[in-house]
Amino acid sequence: MSTHAVDVSALQVRFGEVEAVRHLDLTVPAGGATALVGRNGAGKSTTMRVLAGVIPASDGEVHVAGVDVRRRPLEAKRVTGYCPDVGGLVPRATPWEHLQLAARLRRLPAGWEERGRDLLERFDLGAAAHRVTTGFSHGMGRRMSVVLAAFHEPSVLLLDEPFDGVDPLGVDATLEVIADARARGAAVLVSTHLLDLAVQACTEAHVLRGGAVVGVGPADRLRGEAGAAVYRSLLA
Secondary structure (H helix, E strand, O other), X not given: OOOEEEEEEXXXXXXXXXXXXXXXXXXXXXXXXXXXXXXXXXXXXXXXXXXXXOOOOOEEEEEEOOEEOOOOHHHHHHHEEEEOOOOOOOXXXXXXXXXXXXXXXXXXXXXXXXXXXXXXXXXXXXXXXXXXXXXXXXXXXXXXXXXXXXXXXXXEEEEEOOOOOXXXXXXXXXHHHHHHHHHOOOEEEEEOOOHHXXXXXXXXXXXXXXXXXXXXXXXXXXXXXXXXXXXXHHHO
């Protein structure tokens, strides 16, 4: 049994003739934070969706918190928190109704309301707690998706483009959520095209191109102009 909270080996995902992910290997230890970076179409979101149990793998081994995602997808969903790259919110429901539904579906113990209110305030959504999310801006929707992913304190936190269109307050709140998750021993995987934020949020980085990993190493390696040059060389 692997000691990693996220353990992916030889992952392949095909959509007809298109191979979206090719023989991808990835591990994240408990308490670790890893970034998936790469251009659009590199396979980042597809990998996250497989880990979240949203789409099936075509081949390979995928485990989260010791759970085989391919064989026990429902159990895998219980131990993960997933912020999708787009969507994820219930139309015409308020943030508070989203939290109520999540608490019921995940059978959270009494007292969840305090954590829910704290997260909404942290992400500057307290004043909008009883507004339907249909009218939310893109950034507000992103922040709410992070709130829902982190709400039940999962063993594995999957954040797909959590910083996209988010203001500095939302960025800081997301970085705090990542730090809190790591402090309690959760593994965090972040998909982002923003190198500077990948470096801030994570200690390790996997660079993807064409569905395959083309570079692995400390996230600091991608810092600043020198890091951007390394990144561009890997995608050339």
